[in-house]
Amino acid sequence: MKHYTIEEAKEIIKGYKGPHIRIMEVCGTHTHEIFKLGIRSLLPENIELISGPGCPVCVTPVGYIDEAVMLALEKNAVICTFGDLIRVPGTKMSLADARRQGGDIRMVYSPMDALELAKAEPEKEIVFLAVGFETTTPVICLSVKHAIRDGVKNYSILTANKTMPNAYMALKDSADAFLYPGHVNAITGEAVCREMLEKYGVSGVIAGFTPEELMDAIAVIIVGLESGKPFFENCYKRVVSEEGNVKAVETINEIMEPVDTEWRGLGIIPKSGLRLRDGFADYDARKRYALPNIKGVPNPACRCGDVLQGKCKPSDCKVFGKGCTPQHPVGACMVSDEGACSAYYQYGGTY
Amino acid sequence: MCVGLAAKVVGLKDGVALVDASGAKREVSAELIEDLLPGDYVMVHAGLVIAKIKMKETDEKK
Secondary structure, X not given: OOOOOHHHHHHHHHOOOOOOEXXXXXXXXXXXXXXXXXXXXXXXXXXXEEEEEEOHHHHOOHHHHHHHHHHHHOOOOEEEEOHHHHXXXXXXXXXXXXXXXXXXXXXXXXXXXXXXXXXXOOOOOEEEEEEEOXXXXXXXXXXXXXXXXXXXXXXXXXXXEEOOHHHHHHHOOOOOEEEEEHXXXXXHOOHHHHHHHHHHOOOEEEEOOOHHHHHHHHHHHXXXXXXXXXXXXXXXXXXXXXXXXXXXXXXXXXXXXXXXXXXXXXXXXXXXXXXXXXHHHHXXXXXXXXXXXXXXOXXXXXXXXXXXXXXXXXXXXXXXXXXXXXXXXXXXXXXXOOOHHHHHHHXXXXX | OOOOEEEXXXXXXXXXXXXXXXXXXXXXXXXXXXXXXXXXXXXXXXXEEEEEOOXXXXXXXX
């Protein structure tokens, strides 16, 4: 398919006069970049961008936070986590609350940093909160491999890793086209998206994150939809190759295996999660600490689940901007920098 | 979903790359990338090089 300069894309976007179309930004970083760059202000009323499930913190269910809180407060583990998770509300409290009650909660940039902490403080039990999609899972698996290689016994992970293909299946009727998440595809390559096209007739483009890449991707979608035929195009070829990162995929498959898993708002999606294979049970925090099966209870006022499926905009939620703000979040989508509610709140007035 | 940081490889040793992202330097894992060389531009996520960037005219981008 043809690609477009920013000026060409702008003309295509502003000049679109066809029927109403819905484009799902699968990736939370796309949502934020599109807001930040002012691209929404170019859209005519008949082009709707809807947010999808691609913020790993947002789709992590409440019960996972409850498990992490239990590890911190009842099992005396040191919790290492990406920063976004710390303020996500659990059923009774967030990890920030647990820290105020004496829990040892530390923010890290990488699971490798958590592993280094385990080496530096061998008298403590370190648990890394393993949240993320295909982009993040390889480095988490690598941390487990390094722990084994280096004989580190006080390191484990609490898995909530997720994979996108079955989420696409669950959401394929929610939009006319997907803006596929570029950095997931950097790992998985183009195959998953091609399969969505060839098997299910689902349209979409792999998009990058610069103004040029995002404008091109949206223009390609518009032209594709106007053609009336399902389509797929890789608009992020400088990073995403056809085969992806084969070594990363092999590393995931060596350490983890698919499992049915719960997505906030979407429920259980078969084989859309990952857990450690049996051979790595020593590094599985659920097994190491014999955690009970915890069913979390989200705040009933929160509509994160609907937001994540594109069923409503954040501003349609009753508590948005009132009871729920980045300072006092009710739902995960307001906490994370990649969350749709956070984007709508931060860039309010341009949607 | 997965914020990436474009960076230039300025050093390599034993599967660890020293990368420079607009002046900020950090060691990251390069174990899962084949044939990486100093001077290559890469996409880094959570301390791991996830991909080589094909164009060299890059900036610090997401």
